[in-house]
Amino acid sequence: MKSKTTQEHHVTSLVCQTIPGSTKNTISLVEKIKGAEVHGENTNGKIVVTLEGDSQAYLSESIEALRGIEGILTLAPVYHEYITENHSQ
DSSP states (O other): OOOEEEEEEEEEEEEEEEOTTOHHHHHHHHTTSTTEEEEEEOTTSEEEEEEEESSHHHHHHHHHHHHTSTTEEEEEEEEEEEEEEEEEO
16 A cells, blocks of 8 residues: 655745855855845845745754845845645655
8 A cells, every 4th residue: 555745845035134245255154055046136225135945944943044145134024835746745
């Protein structure tokens, strides 16, 4: 008998305010987080970040890691989507 497993994929995006002048360094620290990608920045220190992972718990951990990065002042969630897929084994 085949069993079914459910696999999740989560994507969330955030706008982060960084300390102006430290944005480049902050971006390099953000990109060290697995599943994190910076998609843009402006001259005022705002950056757009997406996080991808296989669970809501992983995204929560990643957001907490972002909060801990020196140079990030605020995080504002913009979007969250999750997809589930059923697989037969």
